[in-house]
Amino acid sequence: MNLFVGNLPFTTSDHDLRGLFEPFGQVDSARVITDRETGRSRGFGFVEMPDDAGRAAIEELDGSDMGGRNIVVNEARPKR
DNA sequence: CATGAGCGC
Numbered sequence A: 001m002n003l004f005v006g007n008l009p010f011t012t013s014d015h016d017l018r019g020l021f022e023p024f025g026q027v028d029s030a031r032v033i034t035d036r037e038t039g040r041s042r043g044f045g046f047v048e049m050p051d052d053a054g055r056a057a058i059e060e061l062d063g064s065d066m067g068g069r070n071i072v073v074n075e076a077r078p079k080r
Numbered sequence B: 001c002a003t004g005a006g007c008g009c
Helices: A014-024 A051-061
Strands: A002-006 A029-034 A041-048 A072-075
Touching (some): A014 A029, A014 A041, A014 A051
Antiparallel strands (some): A002 A041, A029 A041
């Protein structure tokens, strides 16, 4: 399933994201979205993983603390 | 190359 991860610290990298979700299951892909013009982080990202692992990750990570901020994790919407 | 609600090229 596709997961949307928001409210991330600007210092969070795609690898950091993967490390967060790996404990819950196979991480198909994990990436933090960066601004195409400046390259700086937009503070949110996407993670793809099995359905069961995704549901577990949402319950454990949504609202959890990361870098001093409470991150948001929920199912992502279809790409625009 | 800036910044803080929002959904990726």
